[in-house]
Amino acid sequence: MVTSKSRFWVHEFLLSKFTKFTELIRQARDRREFTADPERRTIILIPSDGKVQCEDLRNTFQVIYSSTDSVFGQTSPSSDEETLVSKLISALRVATVFGNPGLRKFAVSQLESKQSYTTAISRIALSDELKLPSWELSAFTELCRRPEPISVEEANILGITRFVEIARIRESEQHRRYTDLISGVTINPFLNRNGTLKKDKLQTMADKTLEYTTLPQCDCRVRNQCSCYSDELTGPRATRGLFMHFDKLQQAQASTSPVITCKIHRIAPSILSESRVLYGHLSSFVEKIAVLKNISTQMRGPLGNDEGYSIGSELRRADWVRKEE
Structure with missing residues (x-):
């Protein structure tokens, strides 16, 4: 497997689980694109369309070749969870772009169990890119409830429509919390419903x-x-x-x-x-x-x-x- 920056030697039985890799292998063999060594390995070229980077492929193959127990089992305190999350995101991206439903489902389930290591806006951006509707409700809810304001970078990811709507919901949520606080303090016979004093x-x-x-x-x-x-x-x-x-x-x-x-x-x-x-x-x-x-x-x-x-x-x-x- 050849990209614009790297070359990967990968077992064909693993690549055959990706529909697009399988098609690229078939096309390469039809064009008789093999290595010069006696083993005559098939050479497939990965197009540089910007959807998948070389680092994504490297991370994905690390996930595929890693043993289940050492990578996805019980995480030790010394494990780098953020690095693992980054590799899982790459695997999700490659599985989505090149067609591997099993790997995609696995990566999604693993990432959902590690949402504390991802931000709401990053999950929204991934949903925009990789179509993850099950993530959106919780991510937008977290974004609407958090006390910190929305940054310029986050607004650019959201776009004008979603930014305006989220700003409106955040304002309503702040008003609800304020009124709940006032109502909680004043639930007694001393105030009328409209706030006037008895x-x-x-x-x-x-x-x-x-x-x-x-x-x-x-x-x-x-x-x-x-x-x-x-x-x-x-x-x-x-x-x-x-x-x-x-x-x-x-x-x-x-x-x-x-x-x-x-x-x-x-x-x-x-x-x-x-x-x-x-x-x-x-x-x-x-x-x-x-x-x-x-x-x-x-x-x-x-x-x-x-x-x-x-x-x-x-x-x-x-x-x-x-x-x-």
Whole structure:
């Protein structure tokens, strides 16, 4: 086998598995193109049409002549997976151009198991070249979801139509992620569907929380500092006494507090103060989220209109994505 740069000595039984190589061998024999040595090997010329390079043929023959166990078996950590992928791509290219369905199927299956070593755009380019529709949906999905922008080189591979459509899908996907984030944060009774704030809901929720909260029984006591009390008061009487004689107790300016507070009322003021601060933070946070949600609604419509949207559904409807027959 002779190319513009190299000469390969290959067993004919291997070449006979390629339909076009078989035809080239037949034509060479009809023209009596043999080597001058006694073995009279058939010489076939590989046309330089740009579809297959000399390196592709070399890689393909390495794949064919390599043992299954050493090349395609369990890969050791020291194996160069990228080199193997490159050889498999060459084998796929040669099998497609020169007609070897078995080798093509084998190369495709091996490459599919090693997609982590190939990029989405490289799989799209291979599909353009070698007609691999089963690769396109996953490759375009990966391209639409990745955060990195599409490069100039990738845009040239895609072409204007696919580049514009992918840019549109990527924009829709970014908006979906944004709205999912906002909706996930604001799924509560504090916001209307269009993003406006239900200001009374926060207060109502706080009132209900206080209304139904049950605390242990108060055992505060008022010291007997007034003539109207003959002994210490406890429980509800202490509360009534506290309010009835609050002014007198303030004026007493005793060295000790007139009220012996229980554990609940010792910590209640700080809890109440912290609760009001948290309420203020929550109210401010929800208002800011409401602004974001309202802006999103004005730009793209109320959330929920695109419930059927997905990258997969968009790509399945696209006529620029090849479909498996």
